[in-house]
Amino acid sequence: MIVRPKVHWFRMLFVWRGSVLGLVMPRLLGILAISLVALAGHLWFRDFGVRLNPAPFSLVGIALAIFLGFRNNVSYDRFWEGRRLWGQLVIATRALSRQAATLVALPDDDPRVRHFAALLIALAHSLKHQLRGDPVHDDLARLLPADLAARCAAAQFVPVALLTELARWVQERRREGQLPDILAANMDANLDSIAEVITGCERIANTPIPYAYNVLLHRTVYGYAALLPFGLVDSIGYLTPLMAVFVAYTFMALEAIAGELEDPFGREPNDLALDALARTIERTVLETVGVPSADLPPALQPDGNYRLT
Numbered sequence: 001m002i003v004r005p006k007v008h009w010f011r012m013l014f015v016w017r018g019s020v021l022g023l024v025m026p027r028l029l030g031i032l033a034i035s036l037v038a039l040a041g042h043l044w045f046r047d048f049g050v051r052l053n054p055a056p057f058s059l060v061g062i063a064l065a066i067f068l069g070f071r072n073n074v075s076y077d078r079f080w081e082g083r084r085l086w087g088q089l090v091i092a093t094r095a096l097s098r099q100a101a102t103l104v105a106l107p108d109d110d111p112r113v114r115h116f117a118a119l120l121i122a123l124a125h126s127l128k129h130q131l132r133g134d135p136v137h138d139d140l141a142r143l144l145p146a147d148l149a150a151r152c153a154a155a156q157f158v159p160v161a162l163l164t165e166l167a168r169w170v171q172e173r174r175r176e177g178q179l180p181d182i183l184a185a186n187m188d189a190n191l192d193s194i195a196e197v198i199t200g201c202e203r204i205a206n207t208p209i210p211y212a213y214n215v216l217l218h219r220t221v222y223g224y225a226a227l228l229p230f231g232l233v234d235s236i237g238y239l240t241p242l243m244a245v246f247v248a249y250t251f252m253a254l255e256a257i258a259g260e261l262e263d264p265f266g267r268e269p270n271d272l273a274l275d276a277l278a279r280t281i282e283r284t285v286l287e288t289v290g291v292p293s294a295d296l297p298p299a300l301q302p303d304g305n306y307r308l309t
Contacts, residue, residue, distance in 0.1 A: 108290035
Protein backbone atom coordinates (compact mmCIF):
# COMPACT_ATOMS: atom_id res chain seq x y z
CA MET A 1 0.00 0.00 0.00
CA ILE A 2 1.29 3.47 -0.88
CA VAL A 3 1.37 5.71 2.20
CA ARG A 4 2.83 9.15 1.73
CA PRO A 5 2.08 12.66 3.03
CA LYS A 6 -0.04 15.02 1.00
CA VAL A 7 1.90 17.23 -1.38
CA HIS A 8 1.13 20.47 -3.16
CA TRP A 9 -1.13 20.10 -6.18
CA PHE A 10 1.66 21.21 -8.51
CA ARG A 11 4.16 18.72 -7.11
CA MET A 12 1.50 16.03 -7.45
CA LEU A 13 1.75 16.43 -11.25
CA PHE A 14 5.35 15.17 -11.14
CA VAL A 15 5.10 12.45 -8.49
CA TRP A 16 6.91 9.29 -9.59
CA ARG A 17 7.31 7.10 -6.51
CA GLY A 18 3.96 5.65 -5.61
CA SER A 19 2.45 6.09 -9.07
CA VAL A 20 2.12 3.50 -11.82
CA LEU A 21 4.00 5.67 -14.30
CA GLY A 22 7.11 3.51 -14.10
CA LEU A 23 5.01 0.44 -14.87
CA VAL A 24 3.35 1.87 -17.98
CA MET A 25 6.28 3.97 -19.23
CA PRO A 26 7.61 1.34 -21.74
CA ARG A 27 4.10 1.01 -23.21
CA LEU A 28 3.77 4.80 -23.49
CA LEU A 29 7.08 4.93 -25.35
CA GLY A 30 5.60 2.40 -27.80
CA ILE A 31 2.56 4.66 -28.31
CA LEU A 32 4.92 7.60 -28.85
CA ALA A 33 6.75 5.64 -31.55
CA ILE A 34 3.45 4.76 -33.27
CA SER A 35 2.43 8.44 -33.08
CA LEU A 36 5.65 9.50 -34.80
CA VAL A 37 5.04 6.93 -37.52
CA ALA A 38 1.50 8.26 -38.00
CA LEU A 39 2.80 11.80 -38.13
CA ALA A 40 5.56 10.92 -40.63
CA GLY A 41 3.13 9.02 -42.88
CA HIS A 42 0.40 11.63 -42.73
CA LEU A 43 1.07 13.15 -46.15
CA TRP A 44 1.65 9.71 -47.65
CA PHE A 45 -1.82 8.66 -46.50
CA ARG A 46 -3.30 11.72 -48.19
CA ASP A 47 -1.57 10.91 -51.46
CA PHE A 48 -3.45 7.61 -51.49
CA GLY A 49 -6.73 9.33 -50.73
CA VAL A 50 -6.97 8.02 -47.16
CA ARG A 51 -8.82 10.47 -44.93
CA LEU A 52 -8.52 9.75 -41.20
CA ASN A 53 -11.41 10.91 -39.03
CA PRO A 54 -11.34 11.10 -35.20
CA ALA A 55 -15.12 10.64 -34.86
CA PRO A 56 -15.06 6.81 -34.52
CA PHE A 57 -12.35 7.09 -31.88
CA SER A 58 -14.48 9.53 -29.90
CA LEU A 59 -17.35 7.04 -29.79
CA VAL A 60 -15.10 4.12 -28.90
CA GLY A 61 -13.27 6.24 -26.31
CA ILE A 62 -16.49 7.04 -24.46
CA ALA A 63 -17.51 3.39 -24.38
CA LEU A 64 -14.02 2.36 -23.30
CA ALA A 65 -14.00 4.93 -20.50
CA ILE A 66 -17.29 3.56 -19.17
CA PHE A 67 -15.98 0.00 -19.47
CA LEU A 68 -12.77 0.89 -17.61
CA GLY A 69 -14.76 2.71 -14.94
CA PHE A 70 -16.85 -0.38 -14.33
CA ARG A 71 -13.71 -2.54 -14.22
CA ASN A 72 -12.12 -0.17 -11.71
CA ASN A 73 -15.22 -0.21 -9.51
CA VAL A 74 -15.26 -4.02 -9.46
CA SER A 75 -11.57 -4.13 -8.48
CA TYR A 76 -11.91 -1.44 -5.83
CA ASP A 77 -14.91 -3.24 -4.32
CA ARG A 78 -12.69 -6.31 -3.86
CA PHE A 79 -9.95 -4.15 -2.34
CA TRP A 80 -12.33 -2.41 0.05
CA GLU A 81 -14.06 -5.63 1.08
CA GLY A 82 -10.65 -7.14 1.86
CA ARG A 83 -9.79 -4.11 4.00
CA ARG A 84 -13.15 -4.28 5.75
CA LEU A 85 -12.64 -7.97 6.54
CA TRP A 86 -9.22 -7.30 8.05
CA GLY A 87 -10.73 -4.45 10.06
CA GLN A 88 -13.29 -6.94 11.35
CA LEU A 89 -10.41 -9.25 12.28
CA VAL A 90 -8.76 -6.46 14.30
CA ILE A 91 -12.03 -5.85 16.15
CA ALA A 92 -12.57 -9.54 16.92
CA THR A 93 -9.01 -10.16 18.13
CA ARG A 94 -9.11 -7.09 20.37
CA ALA A 95 -12.43 -8.21 21.83
CA LEU A 96 -11.22 -11.76 22.44
CA SER A 97 -7.94 -10.68 24.03
CA ARG A 98 -9.85 -8.26 26.30
CA GLN A 99 -12.29 -11.00 27.27
CA ALA A 100 -9.48 -13.44 28.01
CA ALA A 101 -7.71 -10.83 30.14
CA THR A 102 -10.72 -9.53 32.09
CA LEU A 103 -13.55 -12.08 32.03
CA VAL A 104 -11.67 -15.33 32.59
CA ALA A 105 -10.80 -16.02 36.22
CA LEU A 106 -7.08 -15.95 35.51
CA PRO A 107 -4.46 -13.20 36.01
CA ASP A 108 -3.11 -11.34 32.96
CA ASP A 109 0.32 -12.92 33.25
CA ASP A 110 -1.03 -16.47 33.54
CA PRO A 111 0.60 -18.69 30.88
CA ARG A 112 -2.82 -19.82 29.73
CA VAL A 113 -3.90 -16.22 28.94
CA ARG A 114 -0.61 -15.56 27.14
CA HIS A 115 -1.13 -18.80 25.18
CA PHE A 116 -4.56 -17.61 24.07
CA ALA A 117 -3.01 -14.31 22.95
CA ALA A 118 -0.31 -16.18 21.02
CA LEU A 119 -3.00 -18.21 19.22
CA LEU A 120 -4.78 -15.01 18.16
CA ILE A 121 -1.54 -13.50 16.85
CA ALA A 122 -0.59 -16.71 15.06
CA LEU A 123 -4.02 -16.80 13.40
CA ALA A 124 -3.58 -13.29 11.98
CA HIS A 125 -0.11 -14.10 10.62
CA SER A 126 -1.22 -17.46 9.23
CA LEU A 127 -4.15 -15.87 7.40
CA LYS A 128 -1.77 -13.35 5.86
CA HIS A 129 0.57 -16.13 4.70
CA GLN A 130 -2.28 -18.24 3.34
CA LEU A 131 -3.65 -15.35 1.26
CA ARG A 132 -0.18 -14.59 -0.13
CA GLY A 133 0.86 -18.20 -0.62
CA ASP A 134 3.84 -17.85 1.74
CA PRO A 135 5.15 -20.48 4.17
CA VAL A 136 3.80 -20.06 7.69
CA HIS A 137 6.27 -22.21 9.65
CA ASP A 138 8.49 -19.37 10.95
CA ASP A 139 5.69 -17.40 12.58
CA LEU A 140 4.10 -20.52 14.07
CA ALA A 141 7.46 -21.62 15.49
CA ARG A 142 8.01 -18.12 16.92
CA LEU A 143 4.62 -17.92 18.62
CA LEU A 144 3.54 -21.44 19.58
CA PRO A 145 4.96 -24.53 21.32
CA ALA A 146 6.82 -26.80 18.93
CA ASP A 147 4.29 -29.65 18.93
CA LEU A 148 1.31 -27.34 18.39
CA ALA A 149 3.15 -25.36 15.71
CA ALA A 150 3.98 -28.57 13.82
CA ARG A 151 0.43 -29.84 14.08
CA CYS A 152 -1.10 -26.58 12.85
CA ALA A 153 1.46 -26.19 10.06
CA ALA A 154 0.49 -29.61 8.74
CA ALA A 155 -3.15 -28.54 8.34
CA GLN A 156 -4.43 -27.59 4.90
CA PHE A 157 -6.18 -24.52 6.34
CA VAL A 158 -3.89 -23.25 9.07
CA PRO A 159 -6.10 -20.32 10.22
CA VAL A 160 -9.04 -22.68 10.70
CA ALA A 161 -6.86 -25.07 12.70
CA LEU A 162 -5.82 -22.20 14.96
CA LEU A 163 -9.44 -21.09 15.26
CA THR A 164 -10.28 -24.59 16.49
CA GLU A 165 -7.50 -24.35 19.08
CA LEU A 166 -8.97 -21.06 20.29
CA ALA A 167 -12.40 -22.68 20.62
CA ARG A 168 -10.88 -25.54 22.60
CA TRP A 169 -9.23 -23.04 24.94
CA VAL A 170 -12.60 -21.39 25.61
CA GLN A 171 -14.18 -24.82 26.18
CA GLU A 172 -11.45 -25.78 28.66
CA ARG A 173 -11.90 -22.56 30.66
CA ARG A 174 -15.67 -23.14 30.76
CA ARG A 175 -15.25 -26.75 31.86
CA GLU A 176 -12.83 -25.73 34.60
CA GLY A 177 -15.32 -23.16 35.93
CA GLN A 178 -13.15 -20.16 35.03
CA LEU A 179 -15.62 -18.86 32.43
CA PRO A 180 -19.42 -18.76 32.86
CA ASP A 181 -21.53 -20.21 30.06
CA ILE A 182 -22.92 -16.84 28.94
CA LEU A 183 -19.42 -15.33 28.67
CA ALA A 184 -18.20 -18.41 26.82
CA ALA A 185 -21.04 -17.87 24.35
CA ASN A 186 -19.92 -14.25 23.86
CA MET A 187 -16.38 -15.36 23.12
CA ASP A 188 -17.69 -18.00 20.74
CA ALA A 189 -19.60 -15.28 18.86
CA ASN A 190 -16.29 -13.45 18.31
CA LEU A 191 -14.74 -16.69 17.10
CA ASP A 192 -17.61 -16.98 14.61
CA SER A 193 -16.78 -13.45 13.45
CA ILE A 194 -13.19 -14.54 12.76
CA ALA A 195 -14.50 -17.54 10.82
CA GLU A 196 -16.48 -15.11 8.63
CA VAL A 197 -13.31 -13.11 8.02
CA ILE A 198 -11.32 -16.18 6.99
CA THR A 199 -14.05 -17.37 4.62
CA GLY A 200 -14.57 -13.91 3.13
CA CYS A 201 -10.86 -13.48 2.44
CA GLU A 202 -10.68 -16.95 0.86
CA ARG A 203 -13.64 -16.08 -1.36
CA ILE A 204 -11.89 -12.96 -2.67
CA ALA A 205 -8.54 -14.73 -3.13
CA ASN A 206 -10.04 -17.79 -4.86
CA THR A 207 -12.52 -15.99 -7.14
CA PRO A 208 -10.67 -13.77 -9.64
CA ILE A 209 -12.43 -11.54 -12.13
CA PRO A 210 -13.28 -13.72 -15.17
CA TYR A 211 -10.21 -14.08 -17.39
CA ALA A 212 -12.07 -13.47 -20.67
CA TYR A 213 -13.27 -10.16 -19.23
CA ASN A 214 -9.69 -9.06 -18.56
CA VAL A 215 -8.52 -10.18 -22.00
CA LEU A 216 -11.27 -8.22 -23.75
CA LEU A 217 -10.51 -5.04 -21.83
CA HIS A 218 -6.74 -5.41 -22.32
CA ARG A 219 -7.05 -5.89 -26.08
CA THR A 220 -9.46 -2.98 -26.41
CA VAL A 221 -7.28 -0.57 -24.43
CA TYR A 222 -4.10 -1.36 -26.33
CA GLY A 223 -5.80 -1.56 -29.71
CA TYR A 224 -7.45 1.79 -29.13
CA ALA A 225 -4.23 3.42 -27.92
CA ALA A 226 -2.26 2.08 -30.92
CA LEU A 227 -4.81 3.26 -33.51
CA LEU A 228 -5.63 6.61 -31.89
CA PRO A 229 -2.65 8.52 -33.39
CA PHE A 230 -3.90 7.72 -36.90
CA GLY A 231 -7.30 9.17 -36.01
CA LEU A 232 -5.86 12.36 -34.53
CA VAL A 233 -3.14 13.21 -37.03
CA ASP A 234 -5.49 14.77 -39.57
CA SER A 235 -7.02 17.07 -36.97
CA ILE A 236 -4.17 18.17 -34.68
CA GLY A 237 -1.03 17.41 -36.70
CA TYR A 238 2.15 17.86 -34.69
CA LEU A 239 0.28 17.65 -31.38
CA THR A 240 -0.64 14.04 -32.15
CA PRO A 241 2.20 12.42 -30.12
CA LEU A 242 1.40 14.53 -27.07
CA MET A 243 -2.34 13.86 -27.09
CA ALA A 244 -2.02 10.18 -28.00
CA VAL A 245 0.44 9.51 -25.16
CA PHE A 246 -1.72 11.44 -22.68
CA VAL A 247 -4.88 9.49 -23.56
CA ALA A 248 -2.94 6.21 -23.56
CA TYR A 249 -1.52 7.01 -20.12
CA THR A 250 -5.02 7.60 -18.75
CA PHE A 251 -6.39 4.29 -20.02
CA MET A 252 -3.29 2.15 -19.41
CA ALA A 253 -2.66 3.49 -15.92
CA LEU A 254 -6.29 2.92 -14.92
CA GLU A 255 -6.12 -0.65 -16.21
CA ALA A 256 -2.84 -1.23 -14.34
CA ILE A 257 -4.26 0.09 -11.06
CA ALA A 258 -7.39 -2.03 -11.44
CA GLY A 259 -5.18 -5.06 -12.10
CA GLU A 260 -3.31 -4.50 -8.82
CA LEU A 261 -6.48 -3.95 -6.80
CA GLU A 262 -8.13 -7.08 -8.21
CA ASP A 263 -6.06 -9.21 -5.81
CA PRO A 264 -5.87 -7.00 -2.70
CA PHE A 265 -3.82 -9.51 -0.70
CA GLY A 266 -0.72 -9.58 -2.92
CA ARG A 267 2.56 -7.67 -2.69
CA GLU A 268 2.06 -5.08 -5.43
CA PRO A 269 2.41 -1.39 -4.46
CA ASN A 270 -1.33 -0.73 -4.18
CA ASP A 271 -2.30 -3.94 -2.39
CA LEU A 272 -3.32 -4.11 1.27
CA ALA A 273 -0.58 -3.77 3.86
CA LEU A 274 -1.15 -7.20 5.45
CA ASP A 275 2.23 -7.22 7.19
CA ALA A 276 1.35 -3.96 8.94
CA LEU A 277 -2.16 -5.15 9.80
CA ALA A 278 -0.87 -8.42 11.27
CA ARG A 279 1.74 -6.49 13.26
CA THR A 280 -1.00 -4.14 14.55
CA ILE A 281 -2.98 -7.16 15.75
CA GLU A 282 0.13 -8.57 17.44
CA ARG A 283 0.86 -5.31 19.22
CA THR A 284 -2.69 -4.65 20.42
CA VAL A 285 -3.26 -8.23 21.63
CA LEU A 286 0.00 -8.29 23.57
CA GLU A 287 -0.70 -4.92 25.13
CA THR A 288 -4.21 -6.02 26.14
CA VAL A 289 -2.88 -9.04 28.05
CA GLY A 290 -0.38 -6.94 29.96
CA VAL A 291 2.84 -6.94 27.93
CA PRO A 292 4.71 -3.64 28.60
CA SER A 293 4.81 -1.16 25.72
CA ALA A 294 8.60 -1.30 25.68
CA ASP A 295 8.46 -5.02 24.90
CA LEU A 296 6.02 -4.75 21.99
CA PRO A 297 7.34 -5.31 18.47
CA PRO A 298 7.68 -2.00 16.60
CA ALA A 299 4.94 -0.85 14.25
CA LEU A 300 5.84 -1.20 10.58
CA GLN A 301 6.56 1.99 8.62
CA PRO A 302 6.59 2.76 4.88
CA ASP A 303 9.91 2.21 3.12
CA GLY A 304 11.81 4.78 1.07
CA ASN A 305 9.37 4.35 -1.81
CA TYR A 306 6.39 5.02 0.50
CA ARG A 307 5.35 1.35 0.36
CA LEU A 308 3.82 -0.20 3.45
CA THR A 309 3.68 -3.97 3.07
